[in-house]
Amino acid sequence: NAGVMQNPRHLVRRRGQEARLRCSPMKGHSHVYWYRQLPEEGLKFMVYLQKENIIDESGMPKERFSAEFPKEGPSILRIQQVVRGDSAAYFCASSPLGRDYGYTFGSGTRLTVV
Amino acid sequence: KQEVTQIPAALSVPEGENLVLNCSFTDSAIYNLQWFRQDPGKGLTSLLLIQSSQREQTSGRLNASLDKSSGRSTLYIAASQPGDSATYLCAVNRDDKIIFGKGTRLHILP
Numbered sequence A: 001n002a003g004v005m006q007n008p009r010h011l012v013r014r015r016g017q018e019a020r021l022r023c024s025p026m027k028g029h030s031h032v033y034w035y036r037q038l039p040e041e042g043l044k045f046m047v048y049l050q051k052e053n054i055i056d057e058s059g060m061p062k063e064r065f066s067a068e069f070p071k072e073g074p075s076i077l078r079i080q081q082v083v084r085g086d087s088a089a090y091f092c093a094s095s096p097l098g099r100d101y102g103y104t105f106g107s108g109t110r111l112t113v114v
Numbered sequence B: 001k002q003e004v005t006q007i008p009a010a011l012s013v014p015e016g017e018n019l020v021l022n023c024s025f026t027d028s029a030i031y032n033l034q035w036f037r038q039d040p041g042k043g044l045t046s047l048l049l050i051q052s053s054q055r056e057q058t059s060g061r062l063n064a065s066l067d068k069s070s071g072r073s074t075l076y077i078a079a080s081q082p083g084d085s086a087t088y089l090c091a092v093n094r095d096d097k098i099i100f101g102k103g104t105r106l107h108i109l110p
Helices: none
Strands: A005-007 A010-013 A019-024 A031-037 A043-050 A053-056 A065-068 A075-079 A088-095 A109-113 B004-007 B010-014 B019-025 B032-038 B044-051 B056-059 B062-067 B072-077 B086-094 B097-100 B104-109
Touching: A005 A088, A010 A019, A019 A088, A019 A109, A031 A075, A031 B097, A043 A065, A043 A075, A043 B097, A075 A088, B004 B086, B010 B019, B019 B032, B019 B086, B019 B104, B032 B062, B032 B072, B044 B056, B044 B062, B044 B072, B072 B086
Parallel strands: A010 A109, B010 B104
Antiparallel strands: A005 A019, A019 A075, A031 A043, A031 A088, A043 A053, A065 A075, A088 A109, B004 B019, B019 B072, B032 B044, B032 B086, B056 B062, B062 B072, B086 B097, B086 B104
């Protein structure tokens, strides 16, 4: 079991470009969560997805950010027209069905906007 | 709105000492509480998961307690080692998302 896989590990984008972050959950996990960690800040919830459904996106910025978890393939967090303030570590977590289980996190994608 | 607070923000202790990290949360209606460890520039490693019906969990030198009614959890680390140096994060699960504290940066002095 390879755990939660995130790629790329590091991503550099110029202002105005698009960033695509990928997350493959653990085998058998049907729930995916995205978190953002700004420098010297705590982890902030962004979005919770199940296959083909966004369950809770209350932590997502209203513009430029979107997330999906298609029937096949990894979950994608997409940031359009990146700005310097988007520079952060983005972590993905997965969980099996049911709230009695803990979360397993990936190693994160560190986005730098130059 | 659930808020999670961790005290202290940073802690330095000599190797071999026992220590306690504190976590408090404002809404006691949680499903579970999870303690994580994060090394600099790395991801999160789950240490212990305590269900809302449980009072404590143990793994090796780590022991975590949960008092839902008072909104508190503690992480006890016995016989600390330099390899324990990391940031320790407390996270509570409510409404199917987990809310993190800002963590305690622990430094074990050799």
